Amino acid sequence: MTSWRRSAGLALLGLLACLLAVQNLNFARTVPARTAQVAVPSREPPLAGQPGEAPTPALTGPAPPACEPVDPPTPVVAIRVRAPASAVAGQELEYHIHVESRSRAAAHHVIVRNPLPANARFVRANPHPSSREPELLWQLGTLEGCGRRDIMLVLSPTGTGDVQNCARVQFEHGQCLTTRIGTLEPPRVGVAEPPRGQAKLELTKKGPEQRSVNVDAAYQITVSNPGTAPASNVTITDAIPLQTAFVSASDNGQFTGNQVQWALGTLPAGGRKTVQLVLRGHAAGEVVNQATAAADGGLSARAETRTRFEGAAGLTVDIDESDDPIEAGKEMSYIVTVRKQGTQPATEVIVVANAPEQMNIVRGQGPSDNRKEFQKLIFNPLTIQPGESARFQVTVQTLKPGDVRFRVDVSAKELTAGPVHREESTTIYSENGREKN
Numbered sequence: 001m002t003s004w005r006r007s008a009g010l011a012l013l014g015l016l017a018c019l020l021a022v023q024n025l026n027f028a029r030t031v032p033a034r035t036a037q038v039a040v041p042s043r044e045p046p047l048a049g050q051p052g053e054a055p056t057p058a059l060t061g062p063a064p065p066a067c068e069p070v071d072p073p074t075p076v077v078a079i080r081v082r083a084p085a086s087a088v089a090g091q092e093l094e095y096h097i098h099v100e101s102r103s104r105a106a107a108h109h110v111i112v113r114n115p116l117p118a119n120a121r122f123v124r125a126n127p128h129p130s131s132r133e134p135e136l137l138w139q140l141g142t143l144e145g146c147g148r149r150d151i152m153l154v155l156s157p158t159g160t161g162d163v164q165n166c167a168r169v170q171f172e173h174g175q176c177l178t179t180r181i182g183t184l185e186p187p188r189v190g191v192a193e194p195p196r197g198q199a200k201l202e203l204t205k206k207g208p209e210q211r212s213v214n215v216d217a218a219y220q221i222t223v224s225n226p227g228t229a230p231a232s233n234v235t236i237t238d239a240i241p242l243q244t245a246f247v248s249a250s251d252n253g254q255f256t257g258n259q260v261q262w263a264l265g266t267l268p269a270g271g272r273k274t275v276q277l278v279l280r281g282h283a284a285g286e287v288v289n290q291a292t293a294a295a296d297g298g299l300s301a302r303a304e305t306r307t308r309f310e311g312a313a314g315l316t317v318d319i320d321e322s323d324d325p326i327e328a329g330k331e332m333s334y335i336v337t338v339r340k341q342g343t344q345p346a347t348e349v350i351v352v353a354n355a356p357e358q359m360n361i362v363r364g365q366g367p368s369d370n371r372k373e374f375q376k377l378i379f380n381p382l383t384i385q386p387g388e389s390a391r392f393q394v395t396v397q398t399l400k401p402g403d404v405r406f407r408v409d410v411s412a413k414e415l416t417a418g419p420v421h422r423e424e425s426t427t428i429y430s431e432n433g434r435e436k437n
Contacts, residue, residue: 075107079169089160097151097167104145107171112138114167123154126421127209130286141304178298197229203293203301210308212316216247216278217307220324223293224272231295234264238277238291247278281309315346317410317422325427328398336408339389346384348413351392353377356404358428359396366392398428
C-alpha cells in the first residue's frame with residue numbers, strides 16, 4: 001500500500017511539471033523580445049543642427065610629439081649646356097655651360113668634366129680649363145648657395161659627322177659641427193637671464209682670375225659678422241702659395257713664415273672688415289690661395305680664390321680695380337695694362353672694355369682716343385714696342401647691387417688665334433649693406 005502511494009505521488013509531480021513547462025512556453029510567445037542597445041562612441045564629430053543629440057565627448061590621448069630639429073639644407077648642383085643644334089662643316093661650335101646651385105647650401109670642390117669628342121678639337125674656353133688631359137676639366141672650388149658659374153667652350157669639328165659633346169659636374173658636401181666644452185654655472189634663483197645673442201663669421205675672398213707672371217695680383221679678403229652678438233679676437237690668416245711671393249698687406253698684416261695674419265679685435269654684430277693682400281706669381285700655372293677667419297667661441301670661416309698665372313709670351317693683359325666692394329651709385333675705375341713681350345712690336349692693338357648692365361661707362365683715358373658704344377668703350381688702334389706697355393683707364397658709375405664682371409678684349413694684327421680676353425669681378429652693395437670698419 002505504501003509503495004503504491006509513493007508511485008502515485010511521483011506521477012502527479014511529473015504531470016505538474018509538464019503543465020508548468022507548457023505555460024512558460026505560451027508566455028514566451030505572447031511577450032515581445034527586448035533587444036539590448038549598446039551605445040558606441042563615434043570618432044567623427046557630431047553633425048550640427050541635429051536636435052535631441054548630445055555632443056560626443058572629445059577623445060583624449062597623448063600630446064603630439066615636439067617638433068624635431070631641422071637639418072641644414074643639402075646642396076643641389078645642376079648643369080645646363082646650350083649649343084647650336086646644327087652647323088656647317090668647318091664652323092666653330094660654341095658651348096655655354098651653366099653650373100648653378102639650386103639650394104641655400106654651399107657645394108665644395110665643384111668640378112666640371114668635359115671629355116673631348118673624337119671628331120672635334122679644342123679651340124678656346126673662358127675661363128681656361130684647369131687641365132686638358134685626359135679630358136677638359138674646370139676646378140670651380142666652392143659654389144655658394146644659389147650661386148652660378150658660367151663656362152664658354154669653343155670646339156672645332158675635324159670631320160663631317162655629328163659632334164656629341166658631354167659635360168658633367170661633381171661636388172662634395174659635408175657638415176662641420178662645433179661642441180663647446182666648459183663648466184656649467186650654477187642656476188641663480190629668482191634672477192631672470194637676459195636673452196643672449198650669438199656671433200657668426202662669414203669670409204669671402206676676391207682676386208684676379210688671370211695674371212701675368214711677375215705682375216702683382218691683389219686679393220680682397222672680407223670677414224663679416226651676420227650674428228646678433230659681437231665677435232671677439234677676430235683674426236684672418238692667409239697661407240701664401242709656394243708658386244707666389246709676398247708683396248704687401250694692408251691694415252698692419254704680419255708676414256711670418258709662409259702666411260700673413262691680421263689681428264682685427266672685436267667685430268660688432270652686422271659688422272664687416274676688408275683687408276688686402278698683394279702677391280706676385282713667379283711661375284706659370286694655376287694657384288689656389290686660401291684664407292681662414294677665427295674668433296672666440298670656436299667661430300671659424302674659410303674662403304679661397306684661384307688665379308691662373310700665364311707666362312710672358314706675346315701680349316699680356318692685366319686688370320686692376322680701384323674699389324671692391326663698392327656702394328651702388330659711386331664711381332670706380334678699372335686700369336687695363338697691355339704689355340708686349342718678345343722682340344717684335346704689336347701693331348693695330350685695339351682695346352675694348354665691356355661694362356655689365358649694373359654699370360654705366362663715364363669716361364676713358366689712354367694713349368689713344370676712344371669712343372663709347374652702348375656698354376662698350378673702344379680705344380683706337382695703336383702700336384706697342386717690345387718691352388713696353390700701354391695703360392688704359394675706364395671710369396664707371398655703379399647703378400644697382402650685384403656680383404658683376406667687367407670684361408676686356410684686346411686684339412692685334414699679330415694675334416692670329418683671336419683676341420685676348422680678361423675679366424674682373426666686382427661686388428656692388430646697397431646703402432643698407434655698407435661696409436663697417
